[in-house]
Amino acid sequence: MSLEGFRPPFYLGVDLGGTNIKSGVVDNDGLPLSSVSRPTEADRGPEVGLSHLVDAAERAVDASGIGWNQIRGVGLGSPGTMDIHKGLLLDPPNLPGWTNWPIRDKLAERLKCSTILENDANAAAYGEYWVGAGRGTSSLVMFTLGTGIGCGIVENGKIVQGRHSHGGECGHLIIQMEDGRLCSCGQYGHLEAYASATALVKRALEALEEHEPSSLRANLANGSLTAHAINLAASEGDLLALRLMRETARYLGVGATSLMHTIDPDIIVFGGGMIGAGLPFLEQIRSVVQQIAFPLPSKETRIEFAQLGGDAGFIGAAGCARMSFGKS
């Protein structure tokens, strides 16, 4: 491919997920030159996973048209738990068996390139901050709405990593301390337990068990009761689905408001599969925030959908490498 329009130096971003690895070369302005995807096969353990990471990285560099000698650094985004500073995975639920594993140094050694580790949700937030919905801002909070709720915080241009690499774990904000729903983490009342795709489906199931009339009963019968199906039913006017989506927006508005009273960022960004619900859903979140946040932030804080889709992770990881290795 032509390198025209791209600006060196270049960085390699790698987004490690429990199912897939996405990797791409990114230029100094955050433009991706390539993007490849490989399976993780996480359950085969970290050494097999490492070979897939290396494979994804090499294919991304091959596809980019530049050589390794032009890659200034590698950014690796991974699910936690981790010790970011030590470059260590601790006990990641989505990578079972990758326990106390020095993933950063292992990858650096194989790629023979300076590598940094970042939490995957933090990396995605940084990607949106750098070249996505938050471009030009100085602080951003991003929620990624999927099976769980990932979150990353960029404050004054820097990721809030936290003392124990637990910064920005805002899916686990407590929004309901009395009789709160059980979260996947084992605690109660967390945002994720109310507003993730999983939680949405669970709430739909509960409502159907209460015999609420809904077209979703057909989905239940044929095993297709997903967040997507619920959103589709809402867009077709199903009353239960509409209520479920409205409640989800309210929960997210509550979470966003607590972040506006804590970080008070320029922009709050929602990404992940559930934003397929589209503008009406975003407007509902905005409306909740306008009702319950402090007057000034509620008026001025931008509430937007993410723009980079599934590329936010590797672009952001490359951006993190740029922050670490760019000023040499």
Place this chain on the structure above:
Amino acid sequence: MSLEGFRPPFYLGVDLGGTNIKSGVVDNDGLPLSSVSRPTEADRGPEVGLSHLVDAAERAVDASGIGWNQIRGVGLGSPGTMDIHKGLLLDPPNLPGWTNWPIRDKLAERLKCSTILENDANAAAYGEYWVGAGRGTSSLVMFTLGTGIGCGIVENGKIVQGRHSHGGECGHLIIQMEDGRLCSCGQYGHLEAYASATALVKRALEALEEHEPSSLRANLANGSLTAHAINLAASEGDLLALRLMRETARYLGVGATSLMHTIDPDIIVFGGGMIGAGLPFLEQIRSVVQQIAFPLPSKETRIEFAQLGGDAGFIGAAGCARMSFGKS
């Protein structure tokens, strides 16, 4: 006084409250050389208030034994709402009538000294971070438990001021989104509505109205039902008071946990009048956090009482001036 043991340059800290102004000169290591207190007479308007600010500042410098020419800058902590960057009070509830008032530049002009404005709770948090309970850490969250709940966040050595000067307003975290208590700000379910001294007294009143047996009934009768009285009754074994204090600790543990999942600081500090409740109260908060926070932060994050008492505000404000003007 002797200047021995103090290290230049020096800064003047001013802590403006709705009732009193506290001011002192602080050395480069955060040691106060002087401390004076003056009434604010906030209801007489900002010009009268300004003359009291100037008076407090001059008395603090007089008492310090150094001259104005040795003061490198002034830090002013004030209640909000404000625009920190513009040095402007917007519409502060505790300073009625001081609306859209350029307090920073007014004070700088009168004192003929570089001045910065900071939110009072942020300044207090910075004081504790600099030379109090958080000395030697790199990130801190502080809750000040009084009539309301003030909060300040220091992350990576810097105050999280927020885009609209609403950073660290964590008294207004939503901890109970369904049927939450009414907060002084007009919204519902905020931490402050459950765990401030005011909220504690209100919950006591509600319990007494429900005819719960308690020695607090005598306090109610003679008009002395205060947070202090409730804590005293708890220390004497009154069952209702014990429950109220335990619940307060739980609410604070919930708030602390949400901050540990957001900022993940080195230390969370509680200050303000209510910490008179002493170590048993702190242990209760710690115990809640240990039960509901993520394993690693719950084990490692320090939960402590503040150490600077009522001096945190002016010492922290001086520290903010040091950050702004110290590197010349």
